[in-house]
Amino acid sequence: MARRQKGRFIDGIVLLDKDTGMSSNHALQRVKRFFNANKAGHTGALDPLATGMLPICLGEATKFSQHLLDADKRYLVTAKLGERTDTSDSDGEVVEVRDIAFSHEKLLTALEHFRGNTMQVPSMYSALKYQGQPLYKYAREGIEVPREARPITVFELNFIKLEGNELTLDIHCSKGTYIRTIIDDLGEMLGCGAHVIMLRRTQVAQYPYEKMVSLSQLEALVASAQEQGVEPKELLDPLLLPMDTAVANFPEINLPQSMLYYVMQGQAIQASGLKPDELVRITIGEQRQFVGIGSMNDDGLLAPKRLIVLREDTLAS
Numbered sequence: 001m002a003r004r005q006k007g008r009f010i011d012g013i014v015l016l017d018k019d020t021g022m023s024s025n026h027a028l029q030r031v032k033r034f035f036n037a038n039k040a041g042h043t044g045a046l047d048p049l050a051t052g053m054l055p056i057c058l059g060e061a062t063k064f065s066q067h068l069l070d071a072d073k074r075y076l077v078t079a080k081l082g083e084r085t086d087t088s089d090s091d092g093e094v095v096e097v098r099d100i101a102f103s104h105e106k107l108l109t110a111l112e113h114f115r116g117n118t119m120q121v122p123s124m125y126s127a128l129k130y131q132g133q134p135l136y137k138y139a140r141e142g143i144e145v146p147r148e149a150r151p152i153t154v155f156e157l158n159f160i161k162l163e164g165n166e167l168t169l170d171i172h173c174s175k176g177t178y179i180r181t182i183i184d185d186l187g188e189m190l191g192c193g194a195h196v197i198m199l200r201r202t203q204v205a206q207y208p209y210e211k212m213v214s215l216s217q218l219e220a221l222v223a224s225a226q227e228q229g230v231e232p233k234e235l236l237d238p239l240l241l242p243m244d245t246a247v248a249n250f251p252e253i254n255l256p257q258s259m260l261y262y263v264m265q266g267q268a269i270q271a272s273g274l275k276p277d278e279l280v281r282i283t284i285g286e287q288r289q290f291v292g293i294g295s296m297n298d299d300g301l302l303a304p305k306r307l308i309v310l311r312e313d314t315l316a317s
Helices: 024-035 059-069 103-113 135-140 178-190 213-226 232-239 243-247 257-264
Strands: 011-017 038-041 050-058 071-083 083-085 094-099 118-122 150-163 166-173 193-203 252-255 280-285 291-297 302-307
Touching: 011 024, 011 059, 011 243, 024 050, 024 059, 024 213, 024 232, 038 059, 050 059, 050 243, 050 257, 059 243, 071 178, 103 150, 103 178, 135 280, 166 178, 178 193, 213 232, 243 291, 252 257, 257 280, 257 291, 257 302, 280 302
Parallel strands: 050 193, 083 193, 252 280
Antiparallel strands: 011 050, 038 050, 071 166, 071 193, 083 094, 118 150, 150 166, 280 291, 291 302
């Protein structure tokens, strides 16, 4: 007998402004409870030390969370120079203290080294897995395991300020980039060591910074709903962004309403504007109802790849 799912069917994306000192999973569970959602998932963990944008996908939006995992990110980071830690951030133990003796010119030259396409060896204190276990579990046991360098791209690396021994940078990078590793490598290049003391994710894909909402704001809305005698969803649901914003960068293929049945059956159909190996957003009718994503198959037809479950409340009026 199938287990009955708890929570309500609600689809969309919450741009959470995660607090420091909290795991991404704990933040996810709080958001899920506030919205009383039956299903939720985040789109790329932030370290407990880090704050900022953590898109939380609810309901059918979870089907497209991978595309936000793959999206570019932007961070504001402050590094403490002169100290290196075993985790490359302030949560770790200081393992080396050195004098700070570099020139401004040397700093600018060092920063240039990290721009563009490079190879990065992931930190041992990362969630990447080795033989089924995350690297940080090995690190906590003092075990070093082999890690392969991975290609990353730093689209922008902007110097913000240097005050005393604290350096602040703005970094726009590709998925899988470890900011802690950049800071640790930079510290070694400058000959003084460095570690992260503040990290804030300011952007994921093209989501606007001003749309973020904190857990305390969500909690306040729930309390306000109780005071007004209304369901929390009345105040919370307007915060949700449409689920297809997770794939907003995909080209749109709009099909007539008469094609809805065939698409939802997973049938490949004729459509114009397709390109090989390109994922597209599939919308239906004049209302441009989002139903999923697809791509061109070997016969040149549009083949659905990932479809949402259409319910009464997801159908465009």
